[in-house]
Amino acid sequence: MTITTGKAIPKRRWAIGVLLGIGILINYFDRINISVAGPQLTEAFKLSPAELGVLFSAFFWPYALLQVPAGMLLDRYGVTRIGRWGAFLWGLASAITAAASGFGGVFVARAMLGVAEAPAFPVGSKATGYWFPRKERALATAIFDAAAKFSNVIGVPLVAFVVVKLGWRWGFGVTAILSFAYFLAFYFIYRDPSQDTKLSQAERDYIVQGGATPEGQTQVGVVNMLGYLLTKAKVWGLTIGFAAYGYSFYLFLTWLPGYLVKTMHMDILKSAEFAAIPWAVATATDLVVGGWLIDHLISRGNNETRVRKTVLVVGMLFGLAVFGATQTVDPVWAIMWISIALGGLAAAAPVGWSLPSLIAPRGGVGTVGGIMNFINNLMGVVAPIVTGVIVGATNSFTNAFAVAGVVLVVGIVSFVFVMGPIEAIPDRD
Template identity: 70%
Template sequence: MAQTQIVGRRRWVIGFLLGAGILINYFDRVNISVAAPQLQQEFGLTPADLGLLFSAFFWSYAILQIPIGIVLDRFGVMTVSRIGAFLWGVASGIVAFATGFGFIFGARVLLGVAEAPAFPANSKATGYWFPRGERATATAIFDAAAKFSNVIGVPLVAVAVVTFGWRWGFGLTAILSFAYFVAYWLIYRDPSADTKLTREERDYIRKGGATPEGESEASPIGMLGYLLRNRKVWGLTIGFAAYGYSFYLFLTWLPGYLVSEMHMSIIKSAGYAAIPWLFATISDLVVGGWLIDHLLAKGYDDTKTRKTVLVGGMILGLAVFGATMTASPVWAIFWITIALSGLAAAAPVGWSIPSLIAPRGGTGTIGGVMNFFNNLMGAVAPVVTGFVVGATNSFSLAFLVAGVVLLIGIFSFVVVLGKIEPIPEPDALATAPAPA
């Protein structure tokens, strides 16, 4: 604490700014689910129409992950994130004034485009702003916001929809998005351009192993090709995609599981579903963030510490198997809470790794590749779960599939990723003398 007081707190202002952005990001994503019944009634939408509206966001969001990573590495965090934050508000505003299915569908596609930079940009920004010894906590702040949004976002939007109508559900998130755009415009700068960052704090960040600012000398396409040939990138990508499968399964199917499998009412299921997400938020911040940085400050090995939490969290995710062996909703939530809490502890470690292993100018590209495959799981997991549940009339096999996917991810993190250390610069590798 004394060190923090000496060097300043500007980096933590940036960290909480990034976390607020992700929180609003997820408000934008859940508003359509809350407003769906009123939308269906007003515009005469079929269940198939609603399915298209729910998925429209993920199409553009996932497809753009790799391109947006290249764009981030070319044009920088500040410019790309400013444009993105402004477009969040535009997308929600369009829906607030929509007159039919086409307007809503187009706006959701636009929202996917606008929010595509969010996680890769935050990963890149925390690399600039935080030394390695604080990277876990800084990453946990914005990653935990995604979990916490499930605790407060749905009730907040629901109050607006029930009280003022569905248009205000989108109007509220549009207002919040524009407010964040203004805050981001006024506050965020890269460390080298931030006039409020003291020289002492800048030196502390740099000497602590912050990611160097600047572009790579390699071309964007050259950098992408170079990274796609790297084993560490694929170890991280496959492992994080396995995490994403379970995350999106719970995000989309947990309420339905409690209603159909545990025979709860919708209201009761909403209360029960909030419990795992609340514990996941705490685990994300305390274990995936604070504990790692605390252990590193005590002198523990960087790679061993991060990978222990990363792999340990994924192993706890296997507690989903426990939910397949009970008919009690209390025990089901118990096992799911353990699983989600473990996965939540692993998530910020995963998001901190791009800035820890990337060569100069490659953090956004690695983050984009990682998040592309992660978000493919946002499409795959709900569909696979739906087919399995439809064929078996039970979630047991669906949870078993999630467990098997986690085992693949654990293998990838342990064996394929290797040591968490920077990948050599492309030009340095190319100019290195050939072995005898």
């Protein structure tokens, strides 16, 4: 059922979508600053490539382990409360990182940041389900997912400039200031649709009748919901497939500046400029293909499962272009291959993040998102360490990129043969 009056629907939901996107943008400034500061940290603390990889992974250990508990808390206490606390705590953790006094201090502070940011993406996914009808879900999801990529376009050069001019500590200090500013914005602006006094009745009807995720808690209980979801092949197909995407994403997120410095012999500022190119491509494909194109095709009557899974699989196939980067030492060609790979992965990512709100039973969106993002972010632990070990042993990124390609193949198989149709899992009695 849809609204058929000729009146224009207000756009309050898109203001909320942009707010969520800004949050993820700043959230990722907090994550990428350590990869930009990596060369200075290596010099300051005399780190080996493997040790730097461990430092890169410090954020992801607690971040990954807390995804399922964070999703369960989100389903229990709601987007507004968890979103506020998360934004405040990640600003505090960034400030502590800036004051750390050694390798151990930076490691602990980054682990604290992982705890604070654990609910960030599940909050975005659940809020998008509340605020958008199904036919707008892809673009709405792409807004906050593209922000993760766009953070590298503007965040890497910004942090690189600050690090070069003021030192690595200010690279973390600036992101702490931005994080506290976002906390204030979220506190005063975000409400769930049923509590938002600026949401018109016409727009609320449009959202609800368009298939928005119903607000409210599951009647099953969060622990029982978790046990129920873990028995579903659809959840595991989504989880394994998205983890394969995560391996390549986190490899580039943590190691791309270091790859350009080490393999292409660039300084920090030049590597930041080159690294921004593939992330700019990823931002564009995320919004245009993973967002607008999917919604456009579905609105024209195309089968929803076929459209979403086609973009998902084709995008990950483009991710295999990472193999091309293993065959060149020319920075222009290397960036071209990496841009193709990241562009394809970015087109697939909004599909992955829209799926929890599309397949979860009532009250289970946060838990499905938590399960998916838990395994996905284990790749944030594995990818930096495996890459660091391979680079340290071979003095080359060739085999590290090849491993990423193999993992992508596993993910494609999981999406195609394990996940099945994109439809809601039945509610548990």
